[in-house]
Amino acid sequence: MSASPAAPTIRRDIGDDGVCVLTFDRPDSGANIFDTATMRDLSGQLDFLEKEAGLNGVILTSAKKSIFIAGADLQTLLRQAQTGEMRAFIAEGQRVFNRLAALKVPTVAAIHGACAGGGYEVTLVCDYRVASDAPATRIGLPETTLGLVPAWGGATRLPRLIGPEKAGEVILKGKLCPAAEALNLGLVDEVVPQERLLDAARDKLKSGKRPGGQPAVNAEPVQAKPSQNPAPARAAEIINRSLASSVDDSLARELDAIAELGETESTRNLIRNFFLADKYKKSSSKTAPGEKVVHAAVIGAGVMGSGIAQWLSSRGISVILRDVNAEQLDRGLGNIEKTYGEAVKRGLMNEEKAKEGRSRIVASSNPGPMREVQIVIEAASEKLEIKRAIFADLDTKIDDTDILATNTSALSISDLAAQTKHPGRVIGLHFFNPVSRMKLIEVVIGEQTSDETKERALFFARQIGKVPVVVRDSPGFLVNRVLFPYLLDAAELFEQGVDPQKIDDALVEWGMPMGPLRLIDEIGVDITVDIAATLEKAYGERARTPTILTKMQAAKMLGRKTGRGFYKYEGKQPPPNEEIVPLVAGVADLGRPSASPTPDPGTASPATTSSDLALRL
Structure with missing residues (x-):
């Protein structure tokens, strides 16, 4: 086996079987990104591979725990958007990726973790793509959400791989897909357990170089929805012309589009907004660690109550879903079943995980004590008198140390807390519909809400994968x-x-x-x-x-x-x-x-x- 000399971001290992494994491993960072240093290192590795005799194949992989390659360095792009240097940086990336595509030996991307933007575009120049089935593996091209277009070949090569209609869906929506959904769309060729990833990649190499992509076909034009963000329309234009053009001509259109978009105020603002949102996520996660919630109760099985119960159960929490109306309880369970079914269909989880989630929910119309729970979330009708009665009742049926939360969207937390003997443990946790898709949660602080309750609620919000925003108890909140x-x-x-x-x-x-x-x-x-x-x-x-x-x-x-x-x-x-x-x-x-x-x-x-x-x- 031979190994590469020290390279700052990419490690090269060639085994006795003649297979070269290029491992992206940006030092002192939990993420791999494409900046000028990584692009330079990849170019240097290609200098070696283009001359290496006896090479039988190349595998691209990552040493990071939860990220394959997160895409282009947005800090670099934002700076270049302001200085006019973006065109040169993108053009260099196109040249390097084209060299990888032109290697005479088969290539495979072994993807584990987030694979976004340029991180996915580099896999598109490989012959095959194999992904792990881990929840961390999410794949896609989110550039349009930042006011940009995929310009390292994404808008050119993806239509050739899966057709313009599916490519348009992936690129214009800009969302990241879990591995199972990526497989259904054709973004990857195979999904395997993480421990089998490199073995599966080596198996793919035995198939040799892959034939070219789809020929030009008559397809319905991809259309972007009207928007103040011009990027989806530019991406649609490139997709619609890509199959009837050479790869080089289509790449040139990508380059022109991203350079022009980079000069617009809307694109700069969208990138800045991304950084602000990311900064907030990081700051909101700095609260002191607390005790994880294992058992919870949700009062009310309507749309919100059933949605909250489903989400908590999907995050490993056992839930009592209580409603005095048996018919409403049945409808709520039906909503939960539907949400789990949709999650399986979309590839967000497999049937086994969905079954486990369903099994964590116990439905009940029994108004008895609930001593085993750590948090109770009231999600009944948005009527003050109804909620007051529920809070007065719950105060006698749960332990004094349990959090008593309400999902009210506008009513006074302090008013509800006044119905209890321990108002310090009362807080607002306002989820948004549909709970399974909306990341935001308002954490509403009442007049007597204790600091301990606030910190426990923030820890709980992070535990269940929501982004909390702390707000004052005023009508309508934020x-x-x-x-x-x-x-x-x-x-x-x-x-x-x-x-x-x-x-x-x-x-x-x-x-x-x-x-x-x-x-x-x-x-x-x-x-x-x-x-x-x-x-x-x-x-x-x-x-x-x-x-x-x-x-x-x-x-x-x-x-x-x-x-x-x-x-x-x-x-x-x-x-x-x-x-x-x-x-x-x-x-x-x-x-x-x-x-x-x-x-x-x-x-x-x-x-x-x-x-x-x-x-x-």
Whole structure:
């Protein structure tokens, strides 16, 4: 066996079988990234490999515990975006990756851990890709979420590998896929246990060089959703032209696109935003370590309660899910079953893990004591009197040292704490729907919440994989205080005769992931009315609930959960619900104050332009 001389970021080992293993191992770091040093080292390794006789294959792998290669160094990209040096850096990466693609021996990427952006693009120039089945292994091209495009061959080679439609889905969404989902999409060729990764890679080398990718085909053009972020549209353009072009021509388009995007303010802001979010995640994890929660209880089996119970059980916590309504309890268990089924389908876990998660949930309508739990999360109806009664009851049924939390989205934590003998242990833990996908959790500190309870709650939030933000106990807390003026104004516009689809399309075009009326349907019209009532009590007329919402609530048009709201939920693209048109007749109040005032508040018509609507909201 021969080994490379010391290289700062890449180690080379050639075995007696003639297989060279290049191990990425950035010193003094838990992550591998592509910066100028790593790119220089890879180029140096290729200098050797291109001349080496008797070589039978090359394997790329990583020495890191949970990261293969995290992509390009964003600090470098942000600096280069400001100095105009990005084009040269990206062009050098394209040249180096092309040299790896041109090696005369077969190549395999053995992927364990996060494999993102440039980290995945370097695997695309390999003949084969084998991934570990570990939860840490997540694969994808997130560049568009940062205002960039995959420019080291991602937008060129991925369409050749899996076709433009699937490539568009991966690149335009910018999400990282777990290994099983990556296999289903064709991003990797095989998924194996981590301990078999290198053996599986060696087996792939026996297949020799892989034939070229897909030939040019007639396919439906990939389309990016309208957005203030220009990157998805640029990526779609490259994908749509890639199969009819040479690799070199397509790479040139990638280079032009990323260089031009790097000069835009939106891209620089998106990269800065990434760093701010990352900084917050790191700072929020600096609380003192605490005792892990093993047993929990959730009170209320509605959408939020069942979602919280499912998430806790998926993180290894045993959960008592309690609801006095047996039918609601059955519906909640059905929701949990559906969420686990979707997780298996998406490759987020296998059936065995889902079965283990389900087995951790015990459903009960018994109102007896719960002495074995460490935390109780109340997730009942958003009615103050109901929650007060629950808290007074729970105070007598759990140990004095247990945390008593509420998932309220707007009600006073201090008020609920006043119903107990130990108000210091009461805290707000406001999850967001769907719990299985939303990372944020508001940790709401009441007037008497103890520091110990706060620290334990923060530790618990991190334990279950959420990003906590600590907020004061004020109506609406942070998220709903910001969100609801926007939602209520959208409902007012509908009252004034503006088509709901037009309202939502305008805001999606402006850059929102979902329109405000569609979001009300997802939240639930009844929950929206309850939160709005709390805000109106605190902030007066400017937070008044639009009449259309109370009429929809009375008509049981509560949104997705009842199949009807502003839209009818019958298929993938729900149409506007024409049944609410009679409800809106005569309810508009053009003189009322706007929740989000504009120079001309309270005025809108069916002819209002998309730009007008976006500015109004």
